[in-house]
Amino acid sequence: MANSAALEGINGLRDIRRSPASHLAQALEAGSVQGKVVLAEGPFQTMAGVRVNPRSEEGSRIAAVTGGLPVRCGDVGGADGVSVLWLGPSEFLVVAPEEAHDSLGGKLIGSLTEALGDAPGQVVDLSANRTTFELSGPRARAVLEKGCALDLHPRALKPGTALNTEVGNIPVVLQKTGEESFRLFPRASFADFLGRWLLDAMREYASPEVP
Amino acid sequence: MLLISCPNCGSRDETEFHYGGQAHVPYPENPNELTDRQWAEYLFYRDNTKGTFAERWNHSTGCRQWFNMLRDTVTYEIQAVYPMGTPRPDSAGKTTADTGTASTAADSTTTGTAAPSLSSTSTTAPEGATK
Missing domain, CATH: 3.30.1360.120 (Probable tRNA modification gtpase trme; domain 1)
Structure with missing residues (x-):
């Protein structure tokens, strides 16, 4: 309730x-x-800041959610309207349409958090940041x-x-x-x-x- | 304006970077055993090198990663960029190969025992080398 x-x-x-x-x-x-x-x-977009070692197991779990992580500076990964921007060797910005936000019926942030689990790293909702x-x-x-x-x-x-x-x-x-x-x-x-x-x-x- | 080559992002303007001071200043193995004098020297005393200087930089507007750099404090020439935690590369050979002005480096690199010669203070940075 x-x-x-x-x-x-x-x-x-x-x-x-x-x-x-x-x-x-x-x-x-x-x-x-x-x-x-x-x-x-x-328009508004759903953005999530992700810090994870891309070569680790949790990194591949995150990559499965976003449709791939970029490998080097300048690369953009992702699929199906989700783009993942390279910010650093272990830092990424996930950009998706607004509807992907959990409060609007999507599940982007939730599924990223779930993919990370208890592993070292972080998933932060940055939709209002930029x-x-x-x-x-x-x-x-x-x-x-x-x-x-x-x-x-x-x-x-x-x-x-x-x-x-x-x-x-x-x-x-x-x-x-x-x-x-x-x-x-x-x-x-x-x-x-x-x-x-x-x-x-x-x-x-x-x-x-x-x- | 320096053009600094970030190991992750490539060449970027100096304004994207943050200076982190002298590199290779190890944290004392047992800080409790230091006298106040030694602790103050660890905290505040740094070389003021004229010539090749090893320093830390952070690409704060880019990949936000730290790295080490060998820079000539007189000519602003960047001689090497190398990862954190690796030993200082041998600059003598590099400088000779690149510019042929390595003669100034012998006294001025690390120890700080040799005071800079006042007679040579006429050597200034080239026009436009600073911001």
Whole structure:
């Protein structure tokens, strides 16, 4: 009985949940330049921080739940809408659609916790830790290059890689999802800053190009 | 700005890293037997090397792992990156091979007994080597 009450409570909260950059939604839309660079905040996602030795038995149990763990820096593992980002040799970020959260009828966190069992490691629900910015368009790379020291050229950064780095001097996880689309995961408290920083970096593309 | 090669992530900007001070400072085997003086020396006294220096770094914005690095405190040249817990690699051969400026390293590496020569303080870091 107590459990169902808790569930309703969580589902009630879901209706008033605001994303960290929701107050920027209009500005993001106004600042996007269709055909050049488009910025939007992504939907809520279920995220879990996993620390486990990937070569151990519990590591393979976790890998069975997520559909594989990434092996080295930049790799993204996972299957069936779940992606597992490499954050460190024994640290991973599991990203799944919002419905996968246990409070909304999913079982991602619970099955990860179950897979880890009593073995050394940890599974932490980080769904509210980071928000998602979707940056896409032919100028997306140029925008990011203003504040990211990584080599973002397509010959070095392939779609389907995710790197833990700095963009605009703040730590983010940068995932390249397509040839011209990126996903940025800043922590919630940095969402406002990064949103405004990206808008500022995008502003020049609204004006006609000076040859 | 240094470009530091993290053993896990590859080359990244210095701003992604956190400095961890001198490497290879062992925890005393039996701290209770130390005098206050020896304990203070373990806690606070570090080499102030001019030349090749072994230091710890943490890739705090990346993989969050510690590693050791041999860096020349004069030229900022990174001579070696090696895992925690491994002995300090022999820098003398490496420096000779890389730059040919190894002559300064003999006195200035580990012991700290040799005071830096004041006459050579004109050697400064190259323009733009610091942040």
